[in-house]
Amino acid sequence: xxxxxxxxVFKSGNSLALRxxxxxxxxxxxxxxxxxxxxxxxxxxxxxPPRLIDLTGIAGSMPWLKEIPREDxxxxxxxxDWEGKLLRRD
Numbered sequence: 001x002x003x004x005x006x007x008x009v010f011k012s013g014n015s016l017a018l019r020x021x022x023x024x025x026x027x028x029x030x031x032x033x034x035x036x037x038x039x040x041x042x043x044x045x046x047x048x049p050p051r052l053i054d055l056t057g058i059a060g061s062m063p064w065l066k067e068i069p070r071e072d073x074x075x076x077x078x079x080x081d082w083e084g085k086l087l088r089r090d
Contacts, residue, residue, distance in 0.1 A: 005021045020026060031046040 003023075005023065007021065008019045009016050010019060011017075026045075032043045033046055034041060034043045
């Protein structure tokens with residue numbers, strides 16, 4: 001989890017607005033997607049670039065982990081019904 005900030009809701013004309021801390025580095029006028037799920041709100045930039053994860057510091061830090069051979073990386077595709085039960089196995 002990243003940093004946590006407090007924000008304040010205020011009235012702006014006939015709407016409500018959310019005052020966000022400058023530390024978030026957002027630009028004025030940036031479009032955001034807001035989602036509400038079970039009373040929890042999340043927001044992200046409309047044109048957010050995909051995030052890349054830097055794994056360079058992990059390489060070699062867990063010597064007990066072995067690379068999975070390419071032939072073992074393939075998976076068997078199975079058809080499931082809506083209840084998650086296996087319908088067929090070839």
